Amino acid sequence: MAKIARSTCTECHRILPRTQMRQVEKSYHSGNSWGFNKKGQFTSVRAYTRKRKHWVCDDCYNSGGGLSWGGVLFVIVAMILGVALLGHL
Numbered sequence: 001m002a003k004i005a006r007s008t009c010t011e012c013h014r015i016l017p018r019t020q021m022r023q024v025e026k027s028y029h030s031g032n033s034w035g036f037n038k039k040g041q042f043t044s045v046r047a048y049t050r051k052r053k054h055w056v057c058d059d060c061y062n063s064g065g066g067l068s069w070g071g072v073l074f075v076i077v078a079m080i081l082g083v084a085l086l087g088h089l
């Protein structure tokens with residue numbers, strides 16, 4: 001049997017076989033380029049973005065990528081606490 005390559009999920013940091021993962025391209029900010037004219041006056045700033053490939057597990061991919069389970073849990077707890085506090089007022 002062929003050995004399946006494994007990668008670390010960039011969202012939850014679990015190490016999983018790539019058959020359970022997806023490769024996604026993410027752009028990230030790599031720096032700014034400042035523009036000046038001949039008089040040395042500032043004219044413009046240009047932001048550069050680069051693309052990098054990441055391995056993300058199916059769970060994180062399906063959850064939208066940006067929001068982790070910790071983040072979801074925090075929102076739920078905050079909502080419950082909010083409702084509980086409002087109920088006591």
Ligand SMILES: [Zn+2]
Binds near residue numbers: 009011013056057059
């Ligand atoms: Zn993951």
